[in-house]
Amino acid sequence: MINVIWLGMIVIGFVFAAVNGRMDAFTAAVFDGAKNGVTVSFGLISVLVFWLGVMKIAEDAGLLRTIARLLGPIVSFLFPDVPKGHPAIGYILSNMSANLLGLGNAATPMGIKAMQELQTLNPDKDTATPAMCTLLALNTASITLIPATLIAIRLNYGSSDPADIVGTTLAATFVATLAAIFADRLCRRMHLLRRPPGPPAESSSPARGGSASPHYQVKG
Incomplete structure (x- = not known):
């Protein structure tokens, strides 16, 4: 599309x-657009390399593991249908950590890997699961503490104060994330309400003295 x-x-x-x-x-x-695209891309390289290096240092120092532990209960709440210890959880945490630092380019590969792992839990391979929709919403509207990419773009275009957008970006992404979570919870509830009832549980044979499931009425 x-x-x-x-x-x-x-x-x-x-x-x-x-x-x-x-x-x-x-x-x-x-x-001119093609020329500006190449210029901006080269301008972003230094900032992205710097922040990716910072992330690597933070990973080696254990900071990302600390962030992951802090985000763990939040991820369990947002993704209740993903089993604990599943590989998707690790990629989701990495995606959220990168988005917090404003490293969208670093978050994208982790988001793709998380989607691939969530697909292994998907019974209908042609339809996105609620967990996939939640991840997409959070990745799009993630809270950003340091908008590194935007700061690099503003710096590349000669802004007098490239970091002036930190406060407004944090407020905007915070509101966007709350809206995304609210919409996700609402859609999940509507999905559960629209879900057709499952097939009746198999009843034991009357000859063996079994009784039907208390949740379904077995006819015939």
Whole structure:
């Protein structure tokens, strides 16, 4: 779907430029955008390498394990259908830790691995489980303590105070995370209410003196 959206935007821009005789401006904008993309990417490398190095030091020092222990009860609450000790839990904790530091590029691989592990618990491989939806919501609206990537972009474009957005980013992501958790709990409750009842439990044969399950009425 994203590819279709981008293709549609490019085609619409091309058509409007051709109709209005602005193909020169369209071509210049395309190449300027490509140039800016490369420039910004190179500008991000140093900041991302720095914070990834900080994360590695924090991991070796045991800080990430401490964060994981602190987040453990929260993860158990948010993902009640994931068994304790499952590999997905570790990847979810790594994803949340990276998002807290504003390292979206580092959080993405951990999120993908967590989704792959959650898929092993999925009885219907073509439909996302509630745990998958929860992870997607949290990854999108995660609380960010240090928006490292945004700070790098602002620094690259000559901002006088690149770190000025720390407070507002923390407030915005905090509210977004609360909204995501509320929406996730609401959708889970609605999912449970819409879930059809399971098949009746097998009753024991009358000849053997067994009785039917107390939750279902066995007919015939």
